[in-house]
Amino acid sequence: MANQFYSKRDLAFHLYEVLNAEQLTQFPYFQDHNRESFDMVLDAAGQIAGSLLKPLLTEMDRQEPQLVDGKIRVHPGLASIIRRFGEDGWINAPFSYEEGGQQLPATILNAATFIFGAANYSASVFPFLTTGAANLLRSFGSPELIDTFTPNMYAGRWQGTMALTEPDAGSSLSDITTTAEPTDQPGTYKIRGQKIYISAGDHDACENVVHLMLAKIKGGPVGAKGISLFAVPQKRPENGRLLVNDVLTAGVYHKMGYKGAPIAHLMVGSNDGCIGYLVGEPHKGLSYMFQMMNEARVGVGMNAVSIGTAAYYASLEYARERPQGRLIAEKDPSKPQVPIICHADVKRMLLFQKAVLEGSLGLLLQCSYYADLVHAAEGDEQENAALLLDLLTPIAKSYPSEMGCLTTSAAVQILGGAGYTTDFPVEQFYREARIHPIHEGTTGIHGLDLLGRKVIMQNGKAVTLLLAEIQKDIIATQASPEGSALSDQLSAALGILDNVTQHLLSVAPSDTEAFLADATLYLELFGIVVIAWQWLRQTIISQQALSDAHEDDRNxxxxxxxxxxxxxxxxxxxxxxxxxxxxxxxxxTVTMQNEWF
Amino acid sequence: MANQFYSKRDLAFHLYEVLNAEQLTQFPYFQDHNRESFDMVLDAAGQIAGSLLKPLLTEMDRQEPQLVDGKIRVHPGLASIIRRFGEDGWINAPFSYEEGGQQLPATILNAATFIFGAANYSASVFPFLTTGAANLLRSFGSPELIDTFTPNMYAGRWQGTMALTEPDAGSSLSDITTTAEPTDQPGTYKIRGQKIYISAGDHDACENVVHLMLAKIKGGPVGAKGISLFAVPQKRPENGRLLVNDVLTAGVYHKMGYKGAPIAHLMVGSNDGCIGYLVGEPHKGLSYMFQMMNEARVGVGMNAVSIGTAAYYASLEYARERPQGRLIAEKDPSKPQVPIICHADVKRMLLFQKAVLEGSLGLLLQCSYYADLVHAAEGDEQENAALLLDLLTPIAKSYPSEMGCLTTSAAVQILGGAGYTTDFPVEQFYREARIHPIHEGTTGIHGLDLLGRKVIMQNGKAVTLLLAEIQKDIIATQASPEGSALSDQLSAALGILDNVTQHLLSVAPSDTEAFLADATLYLELFGIVVIAWQWLRQTIISQQALSDAHEDDRNxxxxxxxxxxxxxxxxxxxxxxxxxxxxxxxxxTVTMQNEWF
Known part of the structure; x- marks a missing residue:
């Protein structure tokens, strides 16, 4: 088992040398924080990750959750881990002091989730799914709902989930058929339907589970405009007691990876006994969800980088220790073998991982920083941050997710035959990484979102803002030959991106299908350019820092x-x-016919 | 579970429309065959694959081989399957009538292994590993060795394996440390050492296992020149009895996929009681192995296409049946959902699989055809086929192996969340596909083989021959606008490949390390050009056939x-x-230093 699973040094580089995350403390919401408090948070995360999460990584993969007597039995170590996350204040860390939170910037919290995910992705999802569900409740729910549910969620006693997907409605959420029928109690509905793929669905490590569930109020508009949001607890709190609420677990999915976290199939109201509580106004459920999507999607991108990073360090450790072969120019077979890190092709596979992962981490932390500005800044600064975050979210979700499949594959390849066995963790990382291009919107959906929605919103204002940001960094590189060599290439790349964008927009009016047919490729191209920009930023800082750095830092x-x-x-x-x-x-692809396959 | 796992129609297209495999019957060795006998073989393969192999696909993945009382216990259905392969004459099908074989062309046998592998890759490896091991024995062994071992191997009673890898010698075989010490019996040696990753190692579905094992005779030359080949049976036949031969199974590896086939760790001669029989002359073991490498490597490429093809048809079936969403121009949410095969991005992922897999299948069958010419033709025809096969083998092994990871990933993506669950077979295909870039020489090793050895052998004669073959097909396309549109692009691609090759060769004299540093990328580029050539060939035939074809064939x-x-x-x-x-x-990559990671 590899020892290192992330780099504290690299995280500090991103946060303090590239992003200057301390600047966030100038905003009133974050004013009590400083670099020391940030570092304490990150050190605490590293401590929990290494001592509690990582030791269960393999076990949680081997001992899959099972459905026993209608309840999903998860790894027995999870109950105390989830409570610990509650007790230490992680679940409500970003929320206000009034709510018992710490007003922690998303930038720092996401850096911490990066650490947790690199230690044990499956374990890390439980507390932060609760954070996401609680955030929906506190943002849109009534004071009563908030009081009833969130304290138990923040304490880690109650699990929160997002219950969107149904057997016939996955990518197409407008087609959900779960219904909500008003009762005589205001705000209280009878819920009936099925939900599938519910991450951290009804398991036995918490006392209760609160599903933030999409359903259609009977008689409402068809399609997406008829979707409402409900809090549907597994057990209904009434008069200080928890009553059975007719949410049955029909099954637990067995998956290729990410096995420690159960994905449940729920039957809701099969016996006409399920009560759900309307969150916010009727028919606004999807728009509420979308307001939370950016953070969930940045979270998935971060999880992808986490898993990739753990695989990277495992393969780096192996490459340094494994002797095999000799340098190409060495023809004497009696000379000792060299560690495989000496071979150019192995260094290529390591650099591939490093370049993709550290480039992606930079982007994800920058998106988190924009999220903090959306929350804490005002005026133009806030508005611009919101636009940039909207534009970059499909990329920040999809680029690390797609590339994470390839970086973990490179880690497996470095280990060779050993990498294919369960004696080493990289095969598990390879299996786990594969979920990310699927959940929280498939890559295809994000391609459509980027090209069909984000690029054209407000007449392309977000793209204009992004280009201005990139231009600033390009100008900053002109002083050095090394920087300008990169920035010349990036300028050329921006020209190509613009050329492609203009071409596709010219196709749009006459042929929508052709306009969006290759949106996935457009997303890939845009993603590569954005990560190249991240590397330009990291290069500028590194070059400047190099001359005065001591030896470790020089390396x-x-x-x-x-x-x-x-x-x-x-x-x-x-x-x-x-x-x-x-x-x-x-x-x-547009021309291809079904019967020709 | 998907029903279709390969296309009989497509296989016939490759064999009879593109390759004209019947032409092989003009050679004396194959003269008793004709298209009807070929089709009988392929129909029989399809029958066994569908009725015996495919039903065990999932079970063999879930019930992994286990080491029980020193013996590897495999799925109980395998014993009768392996015997059936023996009884039906598959194991020695390519060998001569005198040996009990059928003198079947490799082209047809490999088409059959494609079918078997698509039904159940793990099950399919047992008989054909025996074929490969037997081929080493019959090609280089003494008549006594051949008589002792091969009849039982051909009958499926004894398993054959290739035992090369050791704990400290994988990619670098010259570093093996297993020793052979002469006994007073001529040709008989005491063997001592360890072998790992032995596919179909000592399992309980056969009565005995014969390892074709590399070892170094004490006192021989260092490095690769001191490696000899031995037949090392698990049980030693003496005077009609089978004696224990001190080959202990230290363990069975648990793997990410390809779980039905055990990969053993063997302790050889730990109690000083292991006898091995020298095959051929001393110190020629590695050259013997290399003479068999081409077929083993083409076999791995074929297995990769098999798994990919099964995943392709599973995802195609799902895409045709799964309703989700509406066409982009359809804004009315009350309209019914369409099958996802209507979405351009899903068609893209299906076409990606089809294009990669059918292009690769064409190449692999063509390589098999060259192997048949090497075996049956004479003079220039034979020599040219040998050169082309040598040149194309690293590509035929690596392109399908690398791309098979991506095509199975596309199949998973088409199924979305369902594809990540064990309810559908695609996740298993994704896990199984990952072995191919590793075993039988990693992709990195094949890059070095192609650029460092094959491209420059005989002053580039093989490349010249290949270009002449491709030019013939380019000329054949000039008549039609469609063909010439493709062939113009292929001509340009050949120019780029030549340009790159000349550049790299110009670097070679002064800097070997830089010359070969990106050999893996060169392999990828060369592979893409070769598959593009395969598609040009398939297009020429399809265009010509289209006008007279009936409706199914038109599709x-x-x-x-x-x-x-x-x-x-x-x-x-x-x-x-x-x-x-x-x-x-x-x-x-050459410049990068260990301590900078």
Whole structure:
């Protein structure tokens, strides 16, 4: 088992050298914080991750949750872990002091979830799903609902979930059929339907589970406009007691990976006995969900980077220790073998992981920073941050998710045959990574979101803002030959991106289907350019810091510079292939017919 | 569970329309065969695959082999399956009538293994590992060895394996430490050492196991030149009895996928009681192995296509049946949902699989055809086929293996959340596919083989031959606008490949490390060009056949034309990214230092 699963040094680099996260403390909401308090939070996260989460990584994969007597039995270690997250204040950390929270910036909380996810992704999802569900309640629910549910959720006694998907409604949420019928109690509805793929669904590590559930109030509008949001507890609190609320667990899905967290199939109100509490106004459920989507999606991207990072360090450790073969110029077979990290192709696979993961981590923390500005800043600063976050969210979710499948694959490849066995953790990371391009919106859905919605919103204002941000960093590099070599390439890449965007927008009016047919490729191209920008930012800082750095830090900054070069040499060039396809007039996928397959 | 797992129609297209496999019957060795006998073989394969292998696909994954009382216990259904392969003559099908074989062309046998592998990859490896081991014995062993071992192997009573890898010698075979010490019996040696990752190692579905094992005779040359080949049976036949031969199973590896086939860790001669029989001459073991490598490597490529094909048909069936969402231009949510195969992005993921897999299948059958020419033809025809096979083997092994990870991933993505659960077979295919870039030489090793050895052998004669073959097909397309549109792109791609090759060869004399640093990327580029060539060939035939075809066949040929267009639009363009990197002078991976990670 690898010892290192993330780099504290790299996290500090992103937070304090690139982002200057301390600047957030200038806003009233965050004013009690400072770098020391941030570091205490991150140290505490590292401590829990290493001592409580990581030791269960393998066990939780091998001992899958099982449905026993109608209840999902999870790993016995989870109950105390979830309570610990509650007791230590993680679940409501971003919320206000009045709510018992710590007013912690999302930037810092997400850095902590990065650490937790790298230690044990499955274990890490339980508390932060509760955070997401509680956030919906506190943002849109009545004071009574908030009082009833959130204290138990914050304490880790009650699990929170998001219950959206149904057997016939996954990517197409407007087609849900779960119904809500008013009772004679105001705000109280009878709920009937089925929900599937409910992460952290009704398990036995908490006393109760509160589902934030989408359903349609009978007689409401068809489609997405008829969807409302309900709090549907597994056990209904009434007069200080918890009553059975007719939410039955029909099954637990067995999955390829991410096995420690149960994904439940729920039968809701099969016996006509399920009560749900309307959250906010009727028919606004989907818009409430969407207001929380950005954070959930940035969270998924972060989880993808977490798993990839754990795999990266496991493969790095192996590459340093495993002797095999000799350098190519060495022809003498009696010479000792060298560690495989000496082979250029192994270094390529390590640099690939490093470049993708640290580039993605930079983007995700920057998105978290924008989320903090949306919350704490005002005026233009707030509005611009909101637009940038909206634009970058599909990329921040999808690029790390898609690439995480490839980086964990590179980790497996470095270990060779050993990597394919369960004796090493990398095969588990490979299986776990595969969930991320699927959940919280598939990559295809995010492609449509980026090209069909985000790029064109407010006449392209978000793209204009992003380009201005990137231009600032390009100008900052002009002083040094190394920086300007990268920034020249990035400028050219921006030209290509703009060219592709203009071309696709010119297709849109006459042929919507063709306009969006390759939105997934457009998302990939845009993602590569954005990560190249992240590496430009990291290079500027590293170059400046290098001359005065002591030896360990010199190595760190040299690694940054090489990873940036790697990204530009091996990854950024991919836009030349993508743009050729995106500029082509051959509508091959649109034209293809079902019966020709 | 998906019903279709391969396309009989597509296989016939490759064999009879593209390759004209019947032409092989002009050679004396194959003269008793004809299309009818080939079809009987393939129908028999389809029958066994569907009725015996496929029903165990999931079970063999869930009930992993276990080490019980020193013996590996495999799925109980395997014993009768392996015997059936023996009784039906599959194991020695390619060998001569004198040996009890059928003198079946490799082209047809490999088409059959494609079918078996698509039904149940793990089950399919047992008999054909025996074929490979027996082939080493019959090619290089003494008549006594052949008589002692091969009849039982052909009958499926004794398993054959290849025992190469050791704990400290995987990619670097020259470093094996297993020793062989002569006894007073000529040709008989005491063997001592450890072997790991032995596929179909000592299991309980056969009466005995014969390891074709590499070891070093004491006092021999260091490195690869001191490696000899031995037949090391688990039980030693002496005077009609089977004696224990001190080959202990130290463990069975638990793996991410491909679980039905055990991978053993063997302790050989720990009690000084293991006898091995020298095969051929001393110190020639590695060269013997290499003479069999081409077929084993083409076999791995074929297995990769098999698994990918099963995943493709599973995802195609799902895409046709699963309703979700509406076409982009349809704004009315009360309209019924459409099957997801109507969405351009889903068609893209299906076309991706089809284009990669059917292109790869074409290449693999063509390589098998070259293998048949090497065996049955004479003079220039034989020599040219040998050179082409040598050149194409690293590509035929690696391109399908690497891409198989991505095509099975696309199959998972099409199924979405369902694809990540064990309720559908695609997650198993995704796990199984991951072995292929590792075993039988990692992708990195094949990159070095292609660029460092194959491209430059005989002053580039193999490349010249290949280009001449491709030019023939390019000329054949000039008549039609569709064909020439593709062949113009392929000509340009050949120019880029040549440019890259010349550049790398110019680097070689002064800097071997830099010359080969990106050999994996060179392999990828070369592979894409070769598969594009395969699609040109398939397009020529499909175009010609389309006008006279009846309706089902029209759909088939339209599908071929679309898949070809897909490959050129989405895959061939990738060479523009790869060539930029390969032509770059930035030695980023060579320069990178261990301590900078």
């Amino acid at each position: 760190f900054y040299q690694g940054k510079r090489m990873a940036a070069r790697y990204f530009y040499e091996y990854e950024l060039v991919k836009i030349h292939a993508l743009s050729r396809r995106l500029l082509s007039a051959d509508r091959v | 088939f040929y339209q599908g071929k034309r679309m898949a070809a267009r897909y490959f050129y639009e989405y895959e061939l363009v990738k060479i523009h990214a790869l060539s930029r990197r390969l032509l770059s002078a930035d030695r980023v």
